[in-house]
Amino acid sequence: MIRHTVVFTLKHASGSAEERAFLDAALVLDAIPGVQKFERLRQVSPKADYTFGFSMEFADQAAYQAYNDHPDHVAFVRDRWLPEVAKFQEIDYVAL
């Protein structure tokens, strides 16, 4: 199991229609083959300067790579992520 997470802050105002549209658009990622346990999350620690998070799991590295290469992921990164995300940190986990 590989857990792929990204914690991020949007350029949009909190509670805005643009923020909601971005978070809704991200649901396309959940439909990509191999994606398991897809979650859209709110980051709530005052010790972290990020607002949202996505988390998903893959059975193995091949499934993760297929997700990265999938046209729906490539389009989401190009059309939504890069123009609308102000800052982010990727964190990926495997069991110890």
Added chain:
Amino acid sequence: MIRHTVVFTLKHASGSAEERAFLDAALVLDAIPGVQKFERLRQVSPKADYTFGFSMEFADQAAYQAYNDHPDHVAFVRDRWLPEVAKFQEIDYVAL
């Protein structure tokens, strides 16, 4: 549900006995009342400069606070975390 995570790097050498001892000592956290889904994880993204992670869930803020205040957590932070962790980032999530 609140998911409390922390991604971190130890001062110890990779694969050292000291590293193993720290990770084993952290199991005391799993026994604290209210802690659910405790995980010890290896951080594997080359885009993140951290080596390990812990993840756990709490039913609500009261359970999270009780964990923070629990003597076994206080002792772990004082005796292991502060002296042995080189850098860390806390990230906490709730469902969107």
